[in-house]
Amino acid sequence: MVDYFQMEALLTVEERSFRDKVRKFVDEECTPLIATHFDSGTFPVELIPRMTETSLFGLHVDGYGCKKASHTIYGLICQELGRCDSGLRAMVSVQNSLVMYPIHAFGSEEQKIRWLPKMARGELVGCFGLSEPDFGSNPSGMMSSAVKQKNHYLLNGTKMWITNGSIAHVALVWAKMDDEIRVFLVEAGTPGFQATLIQRKFSYRTSPTSLLIMKDCAIPEGNILPGAKGLKSVLSCLNYARYGVACSALGSAVACYEAAEPFTRKREIFEKPIASYQLVQEKLVRMVLEITKAQLLTFHLGRLMDQDKAKPPEISMAKMNNVREAMKIARMARDILGARGILADHHVIRHLCDLEAMSTLEGTESIHTLIIGQDLTGISAFH
Ligand SMILES: Cc1cc2nc3c(=O)[nH]c(=O)nc-3n(C[C@H](O)[C@H](O)[C@H](O)COP(=O)(O)OP(=O)(O)OC[C@H]3O[C@@H](n4cnc5c(N)ncnc54)[C@H](O)[C@@H]3O)c2cc1C
DSSP states (O other): OOOTTOGGGGSOHHHHHHHHHHHHHIIIIIHHHHHHHHHHTOOOGGGHHHHHHTTOSOTTOOBTTBOOOOHHHHHHHHHHHHHHOHHHHHHHHIIIIIIIHHHHHHOOHHHHHHHHHHHHTTSSOEEEEOOBTTBSSOGGGOOOEEEEOSSEEEEEEEEEEEETGGGOSEEEEEEEETTEEEEEEEETTOTTEEEEEOOSOSSSTTSOEEEEEEEEEEEEGGGBOTTOOSHHHHHHHHHHHHHHHHHHHHHHHHHHHHHHHHHHHHOEETTEEGGGSHHHHHHHHHHHHHHHHHHHHHHHHHHHHHTTOOOHHHHHHHHHHHHHHHHHHHHHHHHHTGGGGGSGGGSHHHHHHHHHHHTTTTSOHHHHHHHHHHHHHSOOOOO
């Protein structure tokens, strides 16, 4: 695996051992079947019990059947899963950062006891419904609404692009109540609630991206997370998820390099391996340079998060940089592989397609640029 700056030595024994366990799971059980699922546009649900056995759920939570891992370990897990497939990584990230974390951070004791142990065991899957057809980069404008009734909440609205939506047992749906953003646990099967798979996607094909429609859904009083109020609560979840995307993109970049580099030594053109041509070497060097920079950035960010010192704009910088550079690396790898580069069996084209979605989800490059710009200047250029 690419490690040009000998970063392996910076990892603790525990970090290496968790990473190696996930790496083995990915290489032996996920990668062999992922191209077929990408082709058919299906999520490999059969891997969920094995994800549980690999301890991939409940990583931000202590207690309630969960064992908290450091952010550094979480980042390594996302890199390994992302090295295989972004849809797999997204499933794990959403369950951890966007469902279990908010239930633990903002839920009542009863809610934690009811949901977290089953989620840690992979028996229940969740999704995070924030984006709407007309409100993605600007979630504060959301139209979804909840109205307090005598003994329930009446929820209406539409959520779009929701990862895990159609396989989820429960959706965390953000909606405005009395002009304040709140979040509700909407259980699958609730009358008026519908989760439909979005079809004909050319990116994130293994991920069940869904449309959620809530029409006069009666949500029990016990299904509002009492501690989540306003955009600040939303953003605290997104910080973890954005870090997950940054790590996943780095995993994609590594996978693309690992597919291209051995090929350059095997493939002979004009009677020499293409690795012997300066133009090809330059591409390999650029790939390793950007992978190394992303590894250093991501590793340090994980350590800052572990010390509770990371600022959201720093997370933005990692997300923005890693996705952007991974896209360039995937394109170079695709080019090196020649025609083979478009085959799912060589994996690079899958990563390239998935990185297109990753450049949008969890905040576009423009949005992260504005976040960092505001941090540097003190002036918001969003509006
Ligand atoms: C595969 C996938 C999975 C997803 N999973 C989830 C999920 O699980 N839950 C969830 O809630 N959402 C999810 N999303 C939605 C994602 O978060 C949104 O797509 C994202 O926030 C961007 O919103 P949008 O698509 O509406 O784009 P828009 O907000 O409409 O942006 C369109 C363009 O305008 C630009 N733009 C916007 N504002 C500005 C500005 N102020 N200045 C300059 N340019 C600007 C953007 O950068 C972009 O280029 C997912 C999306 C995808 C593709």
